[in-house]
Structures are given as C-alpha cells and as structure tokens.
Amino acid sequence: MKYNYSFLKLTLLFFLVASSFLAHAQTIKGKVTDAETREPMVGTTVVLKETGKSQYVRLDGYFTFKNLKPGEYNLEFRFVSYKTRQVQVKVADAQITTLNVVMEPVTNQLNSVSVVDNGSSNDKRSRTIEKNSNQLVNVVSARNIELSPDITVANVMQRVSGVTIERSNSGEGRYPIIRGMDKRYINTLVNGIKISSPDNKSRFIPLDLFPAELLERLEVSKTLLPSMEGDAIGGTINLVMKDAPSKTLLQVNAAAGYNAIFAGRNFEQFDHSSISKAAPSEVNGNSYAAVPTDFPNRNLHFSNKTNPINTNFGFTFGDRFFKDKKLGFIISTSYQDNFTGNNSTYYLPAAQPNVNNVPNFTDLEARTYSTESRRIGVNNKFDYKFNNKNKISLVNVFVRLDDYQTRKISDTIALNSLIDALSRSKWQYQTIYNSSLQGIHQLSDGLKFDWSLDYSQANNHTPDQAEFSHEYQIVASTGSTDKLQSMSRIWSHNGDVDYSAYFNLTDNFKLLNRKFELKFGGMERNKTRTSYYNSYSLTPTVVGAVYTNIDNASFTFKNTGASLFSPDGNNYTFIENVGAGYAQGKWELTDKLEALGGLRIEYTKQNYDTQLSNSVPASSGIINYTDFLPSGVLNYKIKENEDIKLSYYKALARPAFAELIPDGQPGEVYKEQGNPLTLNHTTADNIDLRYELFPKNADEILIGAFYKKIHNPIEYALLNPNDPRLAQNTGGTSAILAPVNNASATNYGFEAVFTKYFGPFGVVANYTYTKSQTTTSKYYVYRSDAGIITVRSQDETTPLQGQSDHIGNLALIYKNQKLGVNVQGAFVYTGQRIAFVNPAYGLDYWQAPTEQLDFSIEKTVGKHFSIYGKANNLTNTPYVLELHQSYNNYLAAPGGRPLALQTDANKVITVQKDNFKTSYLFGMRYKF
Known part of the structure; x- marks a missing residue:
C-alpha cells in the first residue's frame, strides 16, 4: 500500500x-x-x-x-x-x-x-486497566499467573471469561477459542505487535509455545478500536512481557513434577539423534532418486522410560544504570521439560456413511501417545530515557517448543480378527522470534508520537516423521504369521518472515471546551510464507515378508517414481502485504458521557506461487482486497468506579495460507485441498454492551452481552473431485475436503464476571452463554425409489466449530499475609462443542462437556523464598468425542456391530475417548 x-x-x-x-x-x-x-x-x-x-x-x-x-x-x-x-x-x-x-x-x-503487599496491588492495577481501557478487555496479572495452576499461556487462557482452549493430543492447551469464535478469528500480539505464526497451514499462534512466567500480564480484548489491527473478529490476545525494573531485580524458579498416567505404563521414547533435518531431495537435489539406505531406522527404535520426571527452571534479572537511571534492562528465561501421555480409544470412520447417513466405521484403534515437550522462552528488553519526553526501547522475544512423540496404534481392520500395529515417531520443533525497536516522543504538552519497527520470524519443522506397520491375527493359529506392511517417511517445514512498521500520532486539546483526543496512524507489513512437503512411501522388499523387528525389515519402493521428489502445490511461496491507516477521535461529550469513534482501512495484497504445473488453474495467483472497518464506543460513567460501555466494530479474518493453495496433504480420511478460485475472506459486524463495577481493591462485577453477524464464514465441505470450485480436478471417485464460504453466520450471548474478597478469602467466578449458527451444504446418502444408493446435497444448520453454549470458571482463593500462604482451587466447565465439522449431514464430531479441577498452593519461607505446588486435572477428565446419533439405530442398521465405550445408547455414539490423568509440580522461588 x-x-x-x-x-x-x-x-x-x-x-x-x-x-x-x-x-x-x-x-x-x-x-x-x-x-x-x-x-x-x-x-x-x-x-x-x-x-x-x-x-x-x-x-x-x-x-x-x-x-x-x-x-x-x-x-x-x-x-x-x-x-x-x-x-x-x-x-x-x-x-x-x-x-x-x-x-x-x-x-x-x-x-x-x-505486613507486605501480597499481590493485591498487582490485581488492582489489572482492574484499573480494565476500567480505563477504551475497549472491552480482561486482564490477568503476573502475580495471578504465578499463583495459578498453569505454566503455559495456553492454559492460563482458560481462566479468562468466555474463553475455552483446544487441546493437543497430549492433553495440553494449545489454541484459544474466544466467545465461541474459532482460532482462525483471533490474533495474537507480543507487547502490542503482531507476531508470525509457525502453524503449518494457518495464521493462528499455538500459545503452548509461551511459558507463562515470561509475562507481566495477559490482556484479552474482545472489542476493537480503529488503532488496533482489524483481523480479530473473535478478539485480540496481547502478551505483555516483563519490563525493565526501577532497581535491581532477581528471581529464580525451579520445580519438578510427575504425570500420573505413567504410574500404569511406561513412557515410550525413540532415538532422535540420527534424524536428518533435510529430506534426501533437499540434500542431493530434486532429481535425486532416493534409496532405502537414505532412511535409517534408529528413529523407529523404541524403548521404555520408567517414571519420567518433569523439570522447570526460570530466571529473571533486571536493573538500571547510569545517571538518573536512564538505561534499563531485563532478561527473563524459562526452560520446561515435561512428559505427558494419552491412552486413547478411537473408531476410524469410513470415507462414506451407510444409507440414511448412519455412521460406518472401518477400524477400532487403541492408541497410546508418549510426548516429551521441551519448551524454551527468552525475553529481554533494553530501554533508554533521553529525558522525560523521549524514550526508545529494544525488545527481543524468542520461544521454542520441541515435541518428541511416540504413537502406537493397534487396530482391527474392518472390526475383524486382523490387527494392524502401527508405530510412529515424530519430532516437531516450532520457534517464534520477534524483535521490536520502539520510540515514544512527547512533542509538546498534548502531542505525542510513537513508532515501532519490527521483525518477526516463525518456523515449524517436522523432519523424517517415520511410521511402519505389521499385521497379525488377534488369536494366533497354525500357519498364521506376523506380516510386514508398509513404511512412510515425511519431511515438512514452513516459515513466516514479517517486516512491519507502525506509527501513531496523538494530540489532546479541547473542542467546544471539552476534552478531545485525536489520533491517527498507519501500519505496513510484508510477510513471506514458505512451505515444503515431501513424502516417501515404501513397501516390503518381499511380498508377505514375516515381521520380527524393525532391524530385520527390508523395504523398497513400489516403483521408480516413488523414490523421486514430485513437486506439487504443498511446496509454495506466499507473499502478503498489508497496509493500514486509521483516524480516531475521543470526545468528552459531558461530564459522564464519552464517545470514541473512527475508521480503519486495511489493504491486502497476496501473491503466491506453487510448484504445480502451469497447466493447473490457479497454480499461482494474485489476490487483492480493501476493507473499511469503522468502530465506535460510548462510555457512560455512572460513578467514578461504575460505567456502561456500548461498542460497535467491524473486523475481518483472512483465509489460511493452505486454504488458498490448489493442493493439499492427505488426511486420515479425505485428501484436503485449498480453494483459491472461489474462497473469500470473512468479515463481521460486532456489537457489545457491558456494565462494569469496580467496588474496591481487586473486586469487580462485569455483565455484558454481544452479537456478531459474520459474512462469508469459512467451513469445510466434501466436494466431488471434479467440482468446478477446485482448481485442480483430481478425477477418480475420491472426494476432496475443501474450504468453502457459507452465506453468513450469527453468534450472540452474554457473560458475567464476579470477583470478591472477604478478608483472606476470595471468589473469582465467570460464566458465558454463547449461541451461534451457520448453514452448510453437506451430503446425504440415501436409497432412491429404484433401490439405487445415491448421494444428494442437504443443508444443515449447526453451531460454529468450537462454540460451547455454556462456559464457567470458579476459583476459591485463600490469601493469608501473616502466614504467607496462598491457596487456590480452580474449576473449569466447558459445554459440548463441535470439534470436527463432518462434510456428511448429521455426522459432526462433538466434544462432550468437560469438568476440570486444578489446585495450587504457595508458602513463603523467610524474606526471599517461597515453595509452591500445582496439580492439574484432579478430576481425571477424559476427552470424549460423540456423534449425535442413536447407538441403537446404528446397531439396527446393516453392518452395525457392537462398539465399546457406549454409555447413552439412545442419544449418542461415543467414537473417541482419551485419558490423560493428573499431573503434579512442586517447586521453589527466590525473589530479591
């Protein structure tokens, strides 16, 4: 722009x-x-x-x-x-x-x-930020984060009103959902600056990368102003990192813990020292024909580790130097090495259901996951105050998460007597680095200028994901053998690099003898996204070879072409330029009424290029659009500590990168493919009303309602391989799972927050009710009057993916300053929600309601030390997926077989259940 x-x-x-x-x-x-x-x-x-x-x-x-x-x-x-x-x-x-x-x-x-401050002032400052903020915001202070049962930002998010979290298959929180709006509708900032995403397909940020102890506070904005980036229909998450102190600051933290799931089984690990970070074609060139010796099997050697111990360390040091303490700095680091596990039972669905869309399953899978997560976080900041009017800062943030995961699957093919045993090793490492040079200049009494120059880089690597299988009978009989099956090796990596510049000019003066703040500014960002994907499929050298162990297994390629790198649409470069400008005014209309409003304009230009043949439509492309995003806030102050805010804003959500590429990677059931020909970005009109009361100290009462009208929401549909919406027609009969725009969607509800302290006792509670609906065209299998099984399209109205009708948090707190004791019991309720949108009518996968209880305690020892403990998932809450169809109807249908896990035969079919057990952590802190 x-x-x-x-x-x-x-x-x-x-x-x-x-x-x-x-x-x-x-x-x-x-x-x-x-x-x-x-x-x-x-x-x-x-x-x-x-x-x-x-x-x-x-x-x-x-x-x-x-x-x-x-x-x-x-x-x-x-x-x-x-x-x-x-x-x-x-x-x-x-x-x-x-x-x-x-x-x-x-x-x-x-x-x-x-009698010393125990963090109440920290909470009070959070309440003050909420009170004085122009937008609707919820703030979690560093002290509350420290005292909570959580050690990652993702898990802290579940304590915020209206927020639920989407968990990884290790049971750890990963992505937030705000007021029922999925992660695609949320943006994430660090110190107010948007950061790059390491996700392999999308834009959103996995918040489990960030150790919680790096934060000064967590801010969740649920409305937008013209001065804020506009791609946040659901909300904005701002991670405010620790700042340089006014005097010497030293903090040290060390802890160890244990996950109870390994009391009943071992942790299964693999040797990752020999894994090559680059595929054979990257090392030797794209024309290189791989050979079986390019795939060593050391990363398919699995061994048991008994009672693995989780370890966490943190260190923070900061000070100020020179005359008048002009130069300040802080460095804060965190290291976490945690072992988690998951015992799962899963029914793999067939590509197409039975007649009348009665579900059909091909396999019963017993899965075990063992995941070691090594998390590193570093935050450092330097600031220099030239004088009272000019200050510059340099902020650097780096986080990295290494996941080493072993997955073992035993399944029965078509629910019969044969067992397929699959073993997979996966090393995934993700990084985010952000560097910001910022300046604040008070040009005159009422005129301020601030700016920021930013570099952000994110990477995601999954080198040599290896999986092999062998097949045997449930009950061995004479002549039965354990047969070697196939092996796959996959290399994939992607990266985001952003260069951004921001500036804001703010002037305060009087208009008609009333305070007026005029603010305008702009932003420009250049993003380059690259993606690489290469997979190799191997088969036994001898058909029907007997399997004994992986060292004796011999593999080759089915044909010569399978050993070569085949460029496709999964290998691409995506360049995106976003330019924005805004004008914003805030006017004190009366002593009690204040109005803020303005307009933001965002221009998006996207240019992508894939390694598909030029004969494929949309193998490369250019996409441009401009959005006008008005917003306004009316703030009526009933009393100094009591007000009502009415807000309107318009926002957008850009499609994921992979959704605009005319190719895709194979999924567990369907091949996935982007839709660059017809997919449009999403916009929404948003209205919020909130009553706020801040009685005293950290107490608060917030009651609000919201309504969102969403235009062109993106959902996934199953398309015929020759559907004209697909740029690359694959032919054949296999359906393609692709993103499409629905006409519209609505999302509305209300939320309430209550915080009250009674001496040393405190109650923190919030509740959110959300209702949404969107209509999607799906397919329905039926038998025609002529007796022929066929498929038709049928519209289905459902909630938005990830939206729960009911969300609740309740924390009971005890703070005794005299004894130096802080205790917290935290309960989280998440209502049912759609976890996976199925392209077949009536077959969406619903996550059952969850109830989780966590606990934390801290005791000061002397002047500088404290000991603490944290316990998560005391209720041993499982992750359960259900189909909202009658299990009895399934049994009565042709091909219906008895299925384990079923508890409510008349209402639902349970298709997945994961158990994670309770985790414990005990540690010590030193503060000076």
Whole structure:
C-alpha cells in the first residue's frame, strides 16, 4: 500500500503548529510509575490541594493540570497498597512544569508483624486497566499467573471469561477459542505487535509455545478500536512481557513434577539423534532418486522410560544504570521439560456413511501417545530515557517448543480378527522470534508520537516423521504369521518472515471546551510464507515378508517414481502485504458521557506461487482486497468506579495460507485441498454492551452481552473431485475436503464476571452463554425409489466449530499475609462443542462437556523464598468425542456391530475417548 508522504508531512506539521497554540501556560504535567516494575501506575489518584481538583493517571501513565496561576502547589499521589507521596512544585509565568513521580509499595509495621503487599496491588492495577481501557478487555496479572495452576499461556487462557482452549493430543492447551469464535478469528500480539505464526497451514499462534512466567500480564480484548489491527473478529490476545525494573531485580524458579498416567505404563521414547533435518531431495537435489539406505531406522527404535520426571527452571534479572537511571534492562528465561501421555480409544470412520447417513466405521484403534515437550522462552528488553519526553526501547522475544512423540496404534481392520500395529515417531520443533525497536516522543504538552519497527520470524519443522506397520491375527493359529506392511517417511517445514512498521500520532486539546483526543496512524507489513512437503512411501522388499523387528525389515519402493521428489502445490511461496491507516477521535461529550469513534482501512495484497504445473488453474495467483472497518464506543460513567460501555466494530479474518493453495496433504480420511478460485475472506459486524463495577481493591462485577453477524464464514465441505470450485480436478471417485464460504453466520450471548474478597478469602467466578449458527451444504446418502444408493446435497444448520453454549470458571482463593500462604482451587466447565465439522449431514464430531479441577498452593519461607505446588486435572477428565446419533439405530442398521465405550445408547455414539490423568509440580522461588 502506498502512502502519500507529502500529505503526511503537511498533516504532521499542521498538528505541531496547532499544538503550539493549544498548549496552555502555567501547566503541571507528569508521569507516575511503579518503583519496582517501571509500569505506568494507571489509576493513581492525583490531588492538587490548593484547588481541590483531582484526576486519575491515564493509560499512558500521565496526568495534566492546566490553566494554573503562578505560585507554589502541593500534589498528593495515592494508590492502594502504595506509599502516599507529597510533591511540592513552583509554577512560573508561561511555564510547563514536568514531574516524574515514582510510587513505592507500602511495608507497614504493626505489633512487630511485617505486613507486605501480597499481590493485591498487582490485581488492582489489572482492574484499573480494565476500567480505563477504551475497549472491552480482561486482564490477568503476573502475580495471578504465578499463583495459578498453569505454566503455559495456553492454559492460563482458560481462566479468562468466555474463553475455552483446544487441546493437543497430549492433553495440553494449545489454541484459544474466544466467545465461541474459532482460532482462525483471533490474533495474537507480543507487547502490542503482531507476531508470525509457525502453524503449518494457518495464521493462528499455538500459545503452548509461551511459558507463562515470561509475562507481566495477559490482556484479552474482545472489542476493537480503529488503532488496533482489524483481523480479530473473535478478539485480540496481547502478551505483555516483563519490563525493565526501577532497581535491581532477581528471581529464580525451579520445580519438578510427575504425570500420573505413567504410574500404569511406561513412557515410550525413540532415538532422535540420527534424524536428518533435510529430506534426501533437499540434500542431493530434486532429481535425486532416493534409496532405502537414505532412511535409517534408529528413529523407529523404541524403548521404555520408567517414571519420567518433569523439570522447570526460570530466571529473571533486571536493573538500571547510569545517571538518573536512564538505561534499563531485563532478561527473563524459562526452560520446561515435561512428559505427558494419552491412552486413547478411537473408531476410524469410513470415507462414506451407510444409507440414511448412519455412521460406518472401518477400524477400532487403541492408541497410546508418549510426548516429551521441551519448551524454551527468552525475553529481554533494553530501554533508554533521553529525558522525560523521549524514550526508545529494544525488545527481543524468542520461544521454542520441541515435541518428541511416540504413537502406537493397534487396530482391527474392518472390526475383524486382523490387527494392524502401527508405530510412529515424530519430532516437531516450532520457534517464534520477534524483535521490536520502539520510540515514544512527547512533542509538546498534548502531542505525542510513537513508532515501532519490527521483525518477526516463525518456523515449524517436522523432519523424517517415520511410521511402519505389521499385521497379525488377534488369536494366533497354525500357519498364521506376523506380516510386514508398509513404511512412510515425511519431511515438512514452513516459515513466516514479517517486516512491519507502525506509527501513531496523538494530540489532546479541547473542542467546544471539552476534552478531545485525536489520533491517527498507519501500519505496513510484508510477510513471506514458505512451505515444503515431501513424502516417501515404501513397501516390503518381499511380498508377505514375516515381521520380527524393525532391524530385520527390508523395504523398497513400489516403483521408480516413488523414490523421486514430485513437486506439487504443498511446496509454495506466499507473499502478503498489508497496509493500514486509521483516524480516531475521543470526545468528552459531558461530564459522564464519552464517545470514541473512527475508521480503519486495511489493504491486502497476496501473491503466491506453487510448484504445480502451469497447466493447473490457479497454480499461482494474485489476490487483492480493501476493507473499511469503522468502530465506535460510548462510555457512560455512572460513578467514578461504575460505567456502561456500548461498542460497535467491524473486523475481518483472512483465509489460511493452505486454504488458498490448489493442493493439499492427505488426511486420515479425505485428501484436503485449498480453494483459491472461489474462497473469500470473512468479515463481521460486532456489537457489545457491558456494565462494569469496580467496588474496591481487586473486586469487580462485569455483565455484558454481544452479537456478531459474520459474512462469508469459512467451513469445510466434501466436494466431488471434479467440482468446478477446485482448481485442480483430481478425477477418480475420491472426494476432496475443501474450504468453502457459507452465506453468513450469527453468534450472540452474554457473560458475567464476579470477583470478591472477604478478608483472606476470595471468589473469582465467570460464566458465558454463547449461541451461534451457520448453514452448510453437506451430503446425504440415501436409497432412491429404484433401490439405487445415491448421494444428494442437504443443508444443515449447526453451531460454529468450537462454540460451547455454556462456559464457567470458579476459583476459591485463600490469601493469608501473616502466614504467607496462598491457596487456590480452580474449576473449569466447558459445554459440548463441535470439534470436527463432518462434510456428511448429521455426522459432526462433538466434544462432550468437560469438568476440570486444578489446585495450587504457595508458602513463603523467610524474606526471599517461597515453595509452591500445582496439580492439574484432579478430576481425571477424559476427552470424549460423540456423534449425535442413536447407538441403537446404528446397531439396527446393516453392518452395525457392537462398539465399546457406549454409555447413552439412545442419544449418542461415543467414537473417541482419551485419558490423560493428573499431573503434579512442586517447586521453589527466590525473589530479591
């Protein structure tokens, strides 16, 4: 997107000149910060004693008193759990007096008992941010994160109202769902800057990459402003990393734990030291014909590990240097090595159901997963204050997650007497690196300019995913043998590289004798996404070869072509440029009513190129579109601590990268393929209404309602291989699973948040009701009047994928300052939701409701030490998938066989059940 830089310069000059006239003489202004964290002390009460006037410190940390007479003034600064400060200042004619006020936490002596802040001020600051924010936001403080049972950002997310999490097959939280809006409708920021995605197909960020202890706070915005990026229909997640402190800060954390699932079985591991990160074709060139010796089998050697121990370490150090403490820095690191397991029973569906869409299953699979997750996180920040008006910062964040997973499957083919045993080793490592150079400049009394230059890189690698199988009879008989079957080896990797620039100009003045804030700015991002995929399929050298062990197994290729790299649409380069500009105004209409509104314009240009033949339509392509995204907020202040906010905003969601590529990778049941010819991006109109009450300290009551009208939502449908919507017609009879646009969808509901402390006891509760619906064209198998089995299209109206009608959180808290004890029991309820949208009518896979109980405890020992414990999934809640069809009807249909797991024969068919058991962690912290 091209900007008119001459116009921009003239506009900037205009505001500079205008601000000089608007600046008032005899002005006292200043910034209030926390002595320990250097965070702005938002919400601090500032009283000008001579006039009796008072105001609250704004979100940027500043306060301003204007139109004062020359003379001496006394200011008082008050904030709960902080020392009250008195500052005297002289104001001369035509002078702007600037202050820098630092607030210190209070430590009182009462009857020889030391009473220190236990985190309530941390919570209070979170409430103040929520109260003063223009958008609807929920904030989780660092202290609450520390005291929670969670060690990753993904699991912390489930404590936020209206948020559920999608778990990986190891049982760990991975992706958030906000108010029933799937992960495709959410964006993720680090310190307010959008980061690259390592996901192999999509844009969303796996939040299990981020150790929770790196955060200063977690912000979840459920509405947008013109100044915010517009691709967040569901909401925005902002990970605010730890900031440079005002004085020396040292924190050390060490913990060890255990997962109870390994009390009943061993952890199965494999040798990953010999895995080649590059495929044979990458090492030797695309024309190279691979040979069986290119595939060593060491990563298919499995061994048992007894009672594996989880280990976690964390380290944070920060300080300030030089005269006036102008240079500050912090480095925070985290290392986690956790072992998780999953015992699963799964019924593999057939590619097509029986008549009347009665489900049909091909295999009963008993699966065991053993996953070792090594997580590394590093956050470091340097900031330099030239003076009270100019500051620059350099922030670097790096996270990496290595998953080493062994999967063992035993299945009965067509539910008969033959067993297929499959063994798979998978090493997946994902990284995100983000570097931001940022500046804040107070150009005049009311005029501020801030900017950011950013580099972000994300990578995902799955080198040499290896799987082999052998087949034997359930009951061995004379002459029966264990036969070697097939082997597959897959290399895949993808990467995102982003270069971004942001700028914002904010001017504060009076319009019709009322406060007015004018803000405008822009953003440009250049993204390059690359994807590589190469698979090799091998077969036994001798047909019907007897299997004894993997070392004695001999494989070859079915044909010469199978040994060659075959370029296809899964190997592509995707370039995306997004340019945005906005104008935003905030006007104090009355003493109680404030209005904010504006317009954001985002221009998207996409250019992709695949390794498909030019004869394939859309093998390469260019896509352009422009979105006008208005938004507005009315904030009516009933009292100082009570208000009502009404918000409207328009937002968008861009399709996933793989959804715009005319090819795809094979799935467990269907081949997947993108749809570049007809797939459009999604937009939505959003309305929110919320009542907010902040009685005192960390207490709060939030009650709100929301409504979303979604245009062109993307769902998946099963298409005929020759469907004109598919750029690459595969021929044959195998159906293709592809993304399509539904006409529209709606999503509405309400949520309530309640936080109340009764002395040392506290209750934190939230509840969200959500209802959504969308209509999708699916296929239905039936028998015609002529007795011929055929297929027709049939519309089905369902909730959006991932949407639960009911979500609830309840935490009971005990904080005893005298004993130095903090205890928390946290309960999470997630109602049923669609986990997988099936292209067949009536056969969506529903996740059954879950109830999970977690627990944490902390005890201080001396001045600097504390010990703690965490326990997750005390209820041993399984992950269960169901079909909303009668099991009895399935049994009565032709081919129906008795199935295990069934508990409600008249209502549902249970098709999957995963058990994860309880995990425990015990550790010690040191803080100085």
